[in-house]
Every structure is written in C-alpha cells, then in structure tokens.
Amino acid sequence: MTSNAILQIVVYLAVLLGLAWPLGLYMARVYTDRPCGLDRLLGPVERFLYRLCGLDPEKEMDWKAYAASLMVFTGFSILLLYGQQRLQGVLPLNPDGMAAVPPDLALNTAVSFSTNTNWQAYAGESTMSYLTQMLGFTVHNFISAAAGMSVLVAFIRGLTGRETRNLGNFWKDLTRSVLYILLPLSVVFALLFVWQGVPQTFGGAVTATLLEPTPYESPVKDAAGAPVLDEAGKPKTEPATMIEQTIARGPVASQEAIKELGTNGGGFFNVNSAHPFENPTPLTNFLEMLAILLIPGGLCFTFGAMVRDKRQGMVLLAAMTFIFVVMLGVCVLSEQAGNPQLAGLFGLDQTASAQSGGNMEGKEVRFGITGSALFATVTTGASCGAVNAMHDSFTPLGGLVPMLLIQLGEVVYGGTGSGLYGMLIFAIVAVFVAGLMVGRTPEYLGKKIEPFEMKMASLVILVPPFLSLMGTAVGVVVPSAKAAIANTGAHGFSEILYAFSSMSNNNGSAFAGLSANAVFYNLAGALCMFLGRFWTAVPVLAIAGALASKKIVPQGAGTLPTHTPLFAGLLVCVVLVVGALTFFPALALGPIAEHLDMIGR
Amino acid sequence: MFNDIVFLGLVLVAVAVTIALAGFFDRLRSV
Numbered sequence: 001m002t003s004n005a006i007l008q009i010v011v012y013l014a015v016l017l018g019l020a021w022p023l024g025l026y027m028a029r030v031y032t033d034r035p036c037g038l039d040r041l042l043g044p045v046e047r048f049l050y051r052l053c054g055l056d057p058e059k060e061m062d063w064k065a066y067a068a069s070l071m072v073f074t075g076f077s078i079l080l081l082y083g084q085q086r087l088q089g090v091l092p093l094n095p096d097g098m099a100a101v102p103p104d105l106a107l108n109t110a111v112s113f114s115t116n117t118n119w120q121a122y123a124g125e126s127t128m129s130y131l132t133q134m135l136g137f138t139v140h141n142f143i144s145a146a147a148g149m150s151v152l153v154a155f156i157r158g159l160t161g162r163e164t165r166n167l168g169n170f171w172k173d174l175t176r177s178v179l180y181i182l183l184p185l186s187v188v189f190a191l192l193f194v195w196q197g198v199p200q201t202f203g204g205a206v207t208a209t210l211l212e213p214t215p216y217e218s219p220v221k222d223a224a225g226a227p228v229l230d231e232a233g234k235p236k237t238e239p240a241t242m243i244e245q246t247i248a249r250g251p252v253a254s255q256e257a258i259k260e261l262g263t264n265g266g267g268f269f270n271v272n273s274a275h276p277f278e279n280p281t282p283l284t285n286f287l288e289m290l291a292i293l294l295i296p297g298g299l300c301f302t303f304g305a306m307v308r309d310k311r312q313g314m315v316l317l318a319a320m321t322f323i324f325v326v327m328l329g330v331c332v333l334s335e336q337a338g339n340p341q342l343a344g345l346f347g348l349d350q351t352a353s354a355q356s357g358g359n360m361e362g363k364e365v366r367f368g369i370t371g372s373a374l375f376a377t378v379t380t381g382a383s384c385g386a387v388n389a390m391h392d393s394f395t396p397l398g399g400l401v402p403m404l405l406i407q408l409g410e411v412v413y414g415g416t417g418s419g420l421y422g423m424l425i426f427a428i429v430a431v432f433v434a435g436l437m438v439g440r441t442p443e444y445l446g447k448k449i450e451p452f453e454m455k456m457a458s459l460v461i462l463v464p465p466f467l468s469l470m471g472t473a474v475g476v477v478v479p480s481a482k483a484a485i486a487n488t489g490a491h492g493f494s495e496i497l498y499a500f501s502s503m504s505n506n507n508g509s510a511f512a513g514l515s516a517n518a519v520f521y522n523l524a525g526a527l528c529m530f531l532g533r534f535w536t537a538v539p540v541l542a543i544a545g546a547l548a549s550k551k552i553v554p555q556g557a558g559t560l561p562t563h564t565p566l567f568a569g570l571l572v573c574v575v576l577v578v579g580a581l582t583f584f585p586a587l588a589l590g591p592i593a594e595h596l597d598m599i600g601r
Numbered sequence: 602m603f604n605d606i607v608f609l610g611l612v613l614v615a616v617a618v619t620i621a622l623a624g625f626f627d628r629l630r631s632v
C-alpha cells in the first residue's frame with residue numbers, strides 16, 4: 001500500500017472518529033430530552049409540529065404500537081411518493097417537462113426511498129422533475145433515515161428499561177431525529193458543497209455550444225420512432241454532427257447532503273457521486289465519505305452514553321472499525337495491484353508513478369484508487385449506496401469487498417440507526433454463542449437472553465440473506481432477468497448477486513452492468529427492499545419489547561463481560577462467520593471464480 | 602390506471618401483513 005493511501009485512510013479515520021464522539025454525545029442528549037443547545041432555537045418548531053399533527057409526544061408506546069406507527073408512517077410515505085411520481089407531469093417545478101414515471105418503476109422507487117435503500121433503476125436527470133427530487137426524494141431521505149434512528153433508540157430503551165412496556169414515542173423520536181440531528185447537519189454540508197461548486201438552482205438544463213463539432217453515426221428512425229433496420233437486420237445509421245450539449249443541473253447540493261448523512265445514497269444524477277456536479281473535488285469526496293459514516297459512528301457513542309457505560313459503545317465501535325480497516329485494506333490493495341491480464345496483453349504498467357496506479361477502469365481520475373476504494377468501502381459498510389466509481393469495473397477481489405460488506409448486513413458502521421441495531425443483534429447472538437461454548441450466562445447489559453430473543457435475532461439475521469440468495473436464484477433462471485446483464489459467466493452472476501444483496505440489505509448501490517429498469521427487477525426489488533427493511537425492524541422492536549419487560553440482573557461470576565477486547569473479537573468472529581458461511585458458496589460462483597480465472601490464465 | 606390500483610393495493614397489503622406479523626410475534630412470546 002502506498003504511503004499516500006495510508007495517509008488518506010489515517011486522516012479519514014481520525015477526522016471521522018474525532019467528530020463522531022461529540023456528535024454521539026449530542027445525539028444522546030437529543031434522545032434523552034436533555035438540553036442540547038439547538039432546543040432553544042428549534043423547540044418552538046418542534047412543539048408547533050406536535051400541535052399541528054395533534055400528537056402527544058409524552059405518550060409512551062409499547063413495542064407493538066411503536067412498530068405499528070412505523071409501518072403506518074411508511075405505508076403513507078410509499079403511497080405519497082408513488083403518487084407524486086405518477087403525477088409529476090402536471091405538478092409544478094418541472095422545467096424540463098419530465099413525463100409521468102411508469103408504474104413499476106414508480107413503485108420500485110417509492111419503496112426504495114421509503115426504506116432508506118435508494119436503489120435507482122432510473123436516470124435522475126432525465127426521468128425526475130425537480131419537485132420529485134426535492135419534495136419526494138430529499139424529504140424521504142430525511143424521514144427514512146430518521147425512522148431507522150428511531151428504531152435504534154427504541155431498542156436502546158429496551159436494553160435500559162426495567163420491567164416496563166414503554167419504548168418511547170415513535171413520532172417524537174422521528175421528529176427530534178430530523179429536527180435536531182439531520183436537518184442542522186444537512187444545512188452545514190449543503191453549504192460546504194455549494195462552496196465547492198455543487199449546483200443548487202431551480203433553473204432547468206442549459207444548452208452549451210461545443211467548441212469542436214463532433215461527427216457521429218445517428219440511428220435512423222421511422223415515423224413511429226422505431227429504429228429502421230437494413231437488409232442484414234442491423235439498425236440503419238446516417239452521418240450527423242453534434243454541435244450542442246445539454247447540461248443537466250438543479251437543486252443538487254441540498255439532496256447531496258442528506259443523501260450521505262442519512263446513508264440514503266440516491267443521487268441526483270445517474271452516475272451518482274462520480275458526476276462532477278455531485279462530487280466535484282477531492283475535498284467534496286472526503287466530506288461525502290465523512291458524512292456517510294458520521295452519524296452511524298456517532299451512534300456508538302450515543303449508545304454508550306444512553307446505557308451509562310461508554311465502554312459498551314467503544315467495544316461495538318472497535319469491532320466495526322476492525323472489520324472496516326481489514327476490508328478497506330483488501331479493496332485498496334486489490335485495486336492498486338490492477339489486472340495482470342492487461343499487463344500481459346499490452347505491457348501496460350499499472351503501477352507507474354506517473355498515473356494513479358492500479359485498476360483505473362470505471363474510476364474518476366480526481367479521486368484515484370484510494371479515494372474510490374475508500375468510498376466503495378464506506379458506502380457499502382453503511383447502507384448508503386452512493387458511488388463515486390463503478391464497482392462493476394473493480395478487480396474481482398476489489399468488487400468482492402463492497403459486496404461482502406453489504407451481505408454482512410451493513411453493520412460496519414452501518415446505516416443510520418439500522419447499522420447499530422444490526423450490530424446489537426449480532427452482540428446478542430455473540431453472548432448466546434459464548435454461553436453455548438464456555439458455559440457463560442447469556443446476558444447482555446444485565447438482560448437475560450432467552451429463546452424468544454434468539455428466535456427474533458435469528459429472523460433479523462436470516463431474512464436479508466434469504467431474500468438476496470432466493471432473488472439471485474430466480475434472477476439467473478428468468479430470461480428477462482438474464483437479458484438485463486451486460487456480462488456472461490461469473491461476472492454476470494456477480495451483477496445479479498450484487499443487485500439482490502444491495503436491495504435486500506437496503507444498500508441501494510449498483511454493481512453497474514445491469515439494466516435494472518425492467519419489470520422483473522422493479523417488482524422483485526420492491527418486495528426485497530420492503531421485507532429486508534421491515535421484516536428485520538419489527539423483530540428488532542419485538543426484542544426491545546421483550547428486553548424492556550425484564551429485570552436487570554446483577555453481574556455474576558458466570559456473566560460474560562461485554563466491554564472487553566475479548567468480546568470485541570468474539571463479535572467480529574460472529575459477524576464474519578455468519579456472513580462467510582451464508583454467502584461463501586454464492587461468492588465462490590461470482591467474484592472468487594472470476595479472480596481465479598484472472599490469475600490462472 | 603389498473604397497474605396503479607394493483608400496486609397501491611399491494612403496498613397496503615404488505616403494510617397490513619407486517620403489522621399482523623408484529624401481533625404474531627407477540628403471541629409467540631407468550632407461548
């Protein structure tokens with residue numbers, strides 16, 4: 001690994017952890033109703049919102065009421081976003097005259113943004129109006145992230161509660177997450193992005209005259225717009241000259257900020273953060289990566305503060321950081337090594353100091369190998385899904401890293417809220433495994449782990465892999481699904497496996513190379529995203545309800561300490577073993593087979 | 602329009618089934 005790469009990674013982690021600590025303590029104050037500074041400014045707004053909606057924020061909910069509120073809220077969110085896309089042609093803020101989104105794509109996109117997935121089967125700049133992008137997607141970026149944070153906070157209350165049914169109030173947690181955490185941070189990041197050159201305008205696309213007219217072959221179409229074929233059955237073309245270019249723009253910066261902070265990932269443009277208007281400079285690249293993991297990292301400190309034992313949060317953070325660094329190392333080294341076949345075929349020196357070095361296919365020169373590999377690891381460790389490089393063009397092992405991070409359940413550091421509650425489920429499994437292995441009492445933070453909690457934890461861990469693998473299995477036999485992949489063999493398999501892993505784990509990034517806007521992917525994907533989000537969140541809340549009703553038992557000689565490096569190691573092993581055992585056969589057919597094919601030729 | 606009705610109906614069914622799932626989990630706990 002080059003010294004430049006090491007420096008970039010060290011600086012990134014230092015800034016991330018340095019900022020996550022105070023943010024985490026601030027978020028703990030927000031969720032425990034203690035003065036946080038911004039409450040003086042935003043308190044009246046918060047109280048006004050409760051009055052407007054007729055809500056009693058002090059009314060406590062048990063886990064079923066909390067789950068029902070989450071589901072009712074999400075159901076309305078999906079319906080609203082679906083309707084907005086279908087009606088965008090007659091709604092305002094549509095300067096480029098975008099037509100209604102087709103039904104299957106609108107359903108996929110509505111579920112995608114309401115589940116914090118942000119899988120995009122469309123090109124934003126040529127499909128969605130400004131109103132859809134702002135009032136639809138950007139708003140859903142806030143509320144879907146806040147919903148995940150609310151479930152986490154309810155789970156923590158379940159761990160800290162003593163013989164109670166109460167987990168807090170969903171509407172209050174949702175409102176405070178948006179108002180005191182996501183909104184202020186988004187304003188700061190959006191202004192930083194504007195400063196760096198990211199557009200924020202209601203003006204429509206602009207047309208630029210090219211300095212050098214470019215000749216090209218234009219397809220001939222009949223009166224109905226269908227391509228005309230020649231005698232050989234190939235599309236007819238005619239010479240043409242391009243003299244103008246349409247440059248899409250819009251309210252990008254505001255969407256960009258929450259896209260990263262809420263680990264949403266849905267880009268304004270089709271190529272997401274690889275687009276120079278979304279991510280124009282190395283500094284914006286750094287800020288975007290920082291924004292993705294800032295809240296998930298900070299929530300570990302929030303957890304430590306809320307359970308009144310900072311060491312518990314630090315252990316989770318240490319386990320996440322260890323897996324993150326190992327995965328990042330594999331990705332950076334694989335990309336820096338490049339493809340040996342290219343060196344053999346063309347004598348191309350991919351490690352020359354005169355260029356970025358390594359495998360630069362599908363990457364932006366302004367980010368280079370490290371900036372791209374780090375972004376890929378960050379965005380898939382979280383449930384973000386934003387990309388600044390095409391993961392499809394990574395080397396097989398470099399591409400395996402983002403895929404595996406998604407398949408591990410996105411617990412490194414994970415999505416806003418969902419990452420930490422996923423890791424806490426692994427922690428519960430870890431204490432249970434320790435109980436089986438060395439006869440320790442299965443307890444976590446003084447709460448006994450019993451069969452019901454283990455059944456629910458098993459569901460949380462098994463639902464996403466089931467959806468990922470079954471979706472892939474169906475995808476490789478359905479003709480319309482196979483027709484959507486750009487490559488054959490192991491790489492084509494990887495494209496389908498990545499797509500279903502991404503949707504089922506609510507990541508949203510695409511491997512690329514897959515024409516995802518097809519009825520099969522739109523409908524199967526919507527199902528996977530919905531079940532992957534809520535058939536895990538509901539069992540998590542069920543565990544929270546069960547734990548809250550229990551006594552906190554004092555630590556005894558048989559209690560496994562969960563604040564030690566030993567437990568962090570056990571947790572890492574549980575996460576990796578569960579992920580490896582579940583997905584190794586599928587990975588062997590995809591990226592591992594491709595890697596062996598590459599080095600064995 | 603037909604597709605719209607079908608898809609919106611599916612969303613409502615999915616939400617209702619998930620809420621029912623919570624009820625099932627609650628009963629499972631008391632068993």
